[in-house]
Amino acid sequence: MNRPSITKYKTPVHISEYPVGPCYQAGHLVTENAGWRTEKPILDKEKCTGCFYCYLCCPEGVIFKLDGKIEIDYSFCKGCGICARVCKSEAIVMIREAKDGADGC
Amino acid sequence: MNRPSITKYKTPVHISEYPVGPCYQAGHLVTENAGWRTEKPILDKEKCTGCFYCYLCCPEGVIFKLDGKIEIDYSFCKGCGICARVCKSEAIVMIREAKDGADGC
Amino acid sequence: MISAYPITPQTTVVERLSEMVEDGSLKSEFMHVESEHSALSACMGASSIGARTFTATSSQGLLYMAECLHYASGGRFPIVMMNANRSLALPWSIYGDQRDSLSLLDCGWIQVYAEDAQESLDMVIQSYAIAENLKVLTPVMLNLDGFALTHTYEVLEVPSSEDVDAFLPPFQTPYKMDLNSPKNMAFSSGPGDNMQFKYQQHKAMLDAIDVIRDVDESFFRLFGRRYGGLVEEYRCDDAEMVLVTLGSITGTCRVVVDELSQEGWKVGLLKIRFMRPFPEKEIMELSRRVMAVGVIDKDISFGYEGTVFTNVNSAIAKARTGILTMNFIAGLGGRDISRQDIRQMFLHLQEGLLGLEKNSMQFINLRVAIDE
Amino acid sequence: MISAYPITPQTTVVERLSEMVEDGSLKSEFMHVESEHSALSACMGASSIGARTFTATSSQGLLYMAECLHYASGGRFPIVMMNANRSLALPWSIYGDQRDSLSLLDCGWIQVYAEDAQESLDMVIQSYAIAENLKVLTPVMLNLDGFALTHTYEVLEVPSSEDVDAFLPPFQTPYKMDLNSPKNMAFSSGPGDNMQFKYQQHKAMLDAIDVIRDVDESFFRLFGRRYGGLVEEYRCDDAEMVLVTLGSITGTCRVVVDELSQEGWKVGLLKIRFMRPFPEKEIMELSRRVMAVGVIDKDISFGYEGTVFTNVNSAIAKARTGILTMNFIAGLGGRDISRQDIRQMFLHLQEGLLGLEKNSMQFINLRVAIDE
């Protein structure tokens, strides 16, 4: 996965720990978006033809290619359902998200 | 002549003589432009055909119609020479302005 | 005529006005513009022919129209504007502090700061009466703390439109473009005259002081609510230490002053309602009665101190009372100011009086250490 | 990278720079833009990747870029800008006063005011050294009185470009967009962090005080000229009355102070060179030595007083010395300030000390009567 990953954010205790002005490392993530979902895309690998159209269409860029098929990074998928909708092979279905427990926000 | 004329400007001596904010009578003139001239347009009435092209072209609007010919308001003519140039009948010539004495500026 | 450009947290106001224009409950032209500079330019245009105008903005928008602010006051256009106080970029922040309006204190507008929703609404109405007074003819910027006042829901009394119409008859002015008596406006003036126009502007602002008081009185007679003049004193009568506030933080301070008074402290608060015209006399007078004045600034002028503090201090310098003054920078970028923070300020003042605290300016609740 | 938009009386500078870029004597990109907002935005863009930038403007232009001023200081872009001080519309006027820059005193820029052509030139060079210092990283606005400095011809020493290069090596900074170490810049921050960034900005401005002094010293070592730090005192040693000045009027005041001294008056002048960071300490200290301070303001904050006065007074209030202070509003819209006017100010001060003059603020040479 050619994507930034989460860095644990250390709340600064001294002013010197802040960046100098609003200038900081690019692609610095501290929270994920999983909790935003009310639905979740589930892939049926069998059906997937590896056309990668869903990969292009996902607003979050959480779909990635693996061995000619796709995988989903659920920690940043927001469950919009676009992938399921655009898949001509109906390889993705949206299911209701089981909400359980605290997220990191 | 359907033009504003000069009002003598009375230098205010009390603040109440100033307009309230930058809002004042439209077309309020206190100085003329005659002194700007180095040349002066002279009309040969004979030659003037009354086409009024010079009247349209004058940047100062100082040419006015009179009895089918034109006249010039010299107090605001700047002597640009446009009228002389555009007159097809060569009815206007520019002559060197005799500079004499104080203008009102 | 209403013209405005959207910006958080001003949008609530503009959206509601759009609805009122749509459903006919407000008779007004609503002009969509492509920037704040244009919004205020449009208001000036309408004002120049004698129409009543309103606009609203916030932070970046206020700065984007900065040129027009000076233009409108110099042109003596009695426009009323709501400014939702918000922090200024950079860094970006949509949250409330008062750097936007305070950094434009010199733009020639009357600046009011409201404490709660009721005062906000009432001051919109009063603002027109003040601005349009022919001795004043100066635009009014009504400042509402972003979110704290723009997005908080509370119950208030809405005056009937008949009463408002009675209080505020249509605007009449001889100083406008008029087809029957043409004018040239917004002109240039050379070194011989310019200063006189500026003096007029200053004088109009000083004359506004009485007008503000009178308008508040007639408002009271009609609506039963009054706010006082440039300031409101709260428990200052026998106070030794007074905190100066601006806007919605006043409410929280009231609670703390009440608490502390009960605990036996001699404390009060001075709510500045108008930053321009500045309540110079009131503060000079106060400084003769108290031992220490603290000023909360939800803003900072980098390299010096809070702007309210600078202004208050100047009045005190002129009073030559030599009392202690202290500045508390708080609430920048939407940082909450708690009752505890305000207690802390009074504590600092007391320490100052005892000679234990030497810093005349400090950041409150900065959350990080700053020792070298 | 140079980017600027024309406005009188800044144009002399920009035109000359265009020529220098054309003939190759100055190695720089020159970008024509369609407004001042864009000029400063372009400078910020170039600065964000570490390029050195210059722009110049005046009055309306400065206000048109007001949003960007705050943006640049908050973004910590070390841009240097020349501002030709000019009056603000309305009424329109191309002549000099200082309402433009002083009304934007809170925008987070270091503000320098030059007295003559030599200081103007030297301070351009010094400004880069100050702005780009990594402890400072704050833009500098160098203010030149319109016409008085921008259109007056006088002889000055132009340092060689080798010397300047030696004094001012290429700008190096880790805080920039970098292809090898990508950054996200100019971002948002919530209530939890925003105040810390603002504190940093304030701190950088305070740190600039030492840097300003150091830069002036090294400049002196290389070029043989020095200006002092935030202020310059002139004949203040045994002065009882001191006049505070900003910019080119200082020169005229020097003459008057010399004359009056010869006549036996104990007078001096304090030239404020930097309005931000503000010379708080210097003024507090001065107030302990003198009996009266007068402040000339070529500006006014309507409904109060001159902005320099407000700032000076605040320092004096903090010093708690209770000395007499007076404000002289002069030179608005290009009104000439004569030696006679300045004598008048000293007279007012003396009358104030004797209790004969009660007004702490007055318009000098207004030319019309103002009695009611």
Add this chain to the structure above:
Amino acid sequence: MSECIAGRAKAPNALTITDKEFFYGHKACAGCGGSVAVRLIMKVLGERTFTVVPAGCISAVGFMYPQLCFTNNALISTFAGTASMMSGIAAGAKALGLKDFQVLGIAGDGGTADIGLQALSGAIDRRDKVIFVCYDNEAYMNTGIQKSGLTPLGAKTTTTPAGRNIRGSRTRKKNMFEIVAANGIDYAATASVGYIPDFLNKINKAKFVDGTSYIHVFAPCPTGWGTPTYCTIDLGKDVVDCGLWYLAEYENGEFVLNKNPKEFTSVKDYLSRQGRFRHLKDEDIEQIIRDRDRKWEIIRKSWKTKKN
């Protein structure tokens, strides 16, 4: 340079496009069309891009310290200053001697057609080598769905409410594509997230333009439009198919239409799927169709047709 020409020859597709994500972890609403656009643009332009984003949804959701969502160099510009800041970066980079980089601006419809128009015009005038992309969600979304210059006739926004007296926005959509063309731009194109290969191709083209490029990409916004989050791509296709948007280019001073539908799909279907149009009466829809037909008549008459 050879690489460049190769790149020029062939736009990336789903198979060849880089795996790398440059806009990730952002806080846009689920199903945000703008985010789709931004992701794809960045994947084509790559990591040596300086991205400038004015105030608007993308900057709001992508630059909230300490969550910073562009993995390349990126910054927020003032709302009005996007194009000038881009030019500044380009000029600065030139002054510093940088090579092989892109300067990209990504602005919303408000930030492009309203408050950002002047600076954009200035950049085109200078022919600065920068790429300006407008992701068009047809209103000021970040501030809560207010009318912009690109809000279409009849759309309900919070400043053009639909009620008894007025039925949504009373003005038509500004034609930014033709405006930049009239400004004499080097390359301009319209696109939609509903036609991704076409879009990728146009970004790729812009990359190699020696001068200013402008791409206007239609980017549905479920939140502002009152549409389900999964419909974003569909709507981006429908709008082209029903003729309310078109795919075109402007190059070498000429307009080229890339897709000329034989028959349009139903405008009514397109509109009625969206909350913002639900109040429209038949007469309103007829007006919209008349406007469409008029536009297409001119297009078909005077533009070339060529598949991109």
Add this chain to the structure above:
Amino acid sequence: MSECIAGRAKAPNALTITDKEFFYGHKACAGCGGSVAVRLIMKVLGERTFTVVPAGCISAVGFMYPQLCFTNNALISTFAGTASMMSGIAAGAKALGLKDFQVLGIAGDGGTADIGLQALSGAIDRRDKVIFVCYDNEAYMNTGIQKSGLTPLGAKTTTTPAGRNIRGSRTRKKNMFEIVAANGIDYAATASVGYIPDFLNKINKAKFVDGTSYIHVFAPCPTGWGTPTYCTIDLGKDVVDCGLWYLAEYENGEFVLNKNPKEFTSVKDYLSRQGRFRHLKDEDIEQIIRDRDRKWEIIRKSWKTKKN
């Protein structure tokens, strides 16, 4: 109303035009082309006009208290705010119930194509009934001849000096006429002080347009161009005759060419009469001619031709 229709039918000419002068006693340079334009516009629109003039030569020379040179209602706008101020006046007048009036803006090229462009675009978008006139002297004259967006290629200005390395302005003139057309304006026209009847006619047309009008009038400036004061009208004719400017209209969504010269007069003659072009080499002039030919090719191909 009957008067209006009569007015519409017939534009005033030298004989019928009002004797009244509305712009008089001003301090413009002798021979100022802008002043010619302003005078004539006002004579056509008449005394019930609210005139808005941004910073620029006309406001500088006409509004110096106590010398106030418009005899009708007039005011100076902020440099960027001309069009918005006009819209504000129109809206205010509507709110106050005024009838039978005109709102006119008169801005220079800088105040139109650069800093005033955005506000103008906004006014067009709203279709406000206002007339915006750009008097084009091809530089920022009031501040001392700096390059604007309408400065032509090669022209020397104080910010585009002509020297060993650079020969004047490196950018081309923005095409404001087509820009406002692309904005979807109701009526637009180009004109020149060298073709006065055509110009009068167009102003008169604008008067009756129900929406926004834009007139772009070429207005030579002896001071800024280095030309004799008496040449102003000549130059205004020459520029059209040599094809570097054209007389056209945009109406009902269509472009119309009003004058289609069979043969162009010499571009070189036109240029070499002017100080600002005196440094140009033959190759520069050839480039200018090529640009001209290219433009005319497109014009002749796609625009209608109709005498105004």
Add this chain to the structure above:
Amino acid sequence: MIEVRWHGRGGQGAFTASRILGASASLFEGKFGLAFPSFGPERRGAPVQAFTKIDEKKITDRSEIKSPDYIVILDETLASLERVSDIKENGKVIINASRPERYASWQKKGRRIKLVSFDATTLALEVLKMPITNTAMLGVFVAVSGAISLDSAVKGLVANMGRSILAGNIEVLKRAYSRVLEDQK
């Protein structure tokens, strides 16, 4: 003064609930209410907070609620001990959850928190066919706190909600209210 903090996700109506509560208290109970969101650049789906203060006298203190009397959590993914750690001693946490036992452990960690959980999602889906749980949770809050009467809450809904969704929401409110009261019996 009663201080309530609401946690939800953008789009779930936490702020609406806080507002209706404030309005009901002010308009129909002769009290003073203040309601405000922790507004931000959040989008639908992002965690948001809202606040309600209710008092017998005018509320002038606009500072954030430091220790709420009640915390109402509309979305179970937001239920974390950290989020409720600042609750007042003996304050109550109301969670939209199907399995209350999952939070039992919270009480052990030394704090006296009273927990109420209620499956608002199921109720909302049942009645409204949408998982919009704010009115259900408002009903729970009213029942648990007694801060305002059910009647006032209903009036609050009427005054603040669009016609089309009003009836369903009143039903949800009432059902939630009575179920809680029953449970408490």
Add this chain to the structure above:
Amino acid sequence: MIEVRWHGRGGQGAFTASRILGASASLFEGKFGLAFPSFGPERRGAPVQAFTKIDEKKITDRSEIKSPDYIVILDETLASLERVSDIKENGKVIINASRPERYASWQKKGRRIKLVSFDATTLALEVLKMPITNTAMLGVFVAVSGAISLDSAVKGLVANMGRSILAGNIEVLKRAYSRVLEDQK
């Protein structure tokens, strides 16, 4: 300090003359010069003023000249008693005029003004073929005042004028200078 005020019309070069005088004094006479225009929105043809101050020590006083030692009038239409009324006692007024007798009356009205008139226009037309009179009047000023040497004035011209017009102007300067000296003999 010598203070000079120049009156001309926009385009006649009054400011250039004031500037060259200042530059000559500073660069070639070891003095200090300051030159500034009364700049304004004036256009070609409008009356303008310019100022030169020359002193042995650095000039810091930048205020306007209140009573000039010399007033130089480049354009006869600007010659009015009002304009010269603030001249220093015994100051000199230098007018570009062909008929000096017209101003004779000025001296009578109580002020001690010394008048010098010189027909610069004719000289300029003769040499330069243009009525640009500033260098002629500079020559007159130098001769009348002796404030700087002719040599320095020539050097000032060289340093400040474009090549194409230099020679003619030097000639004008010199001729004006020597004619005045001759007259004064």
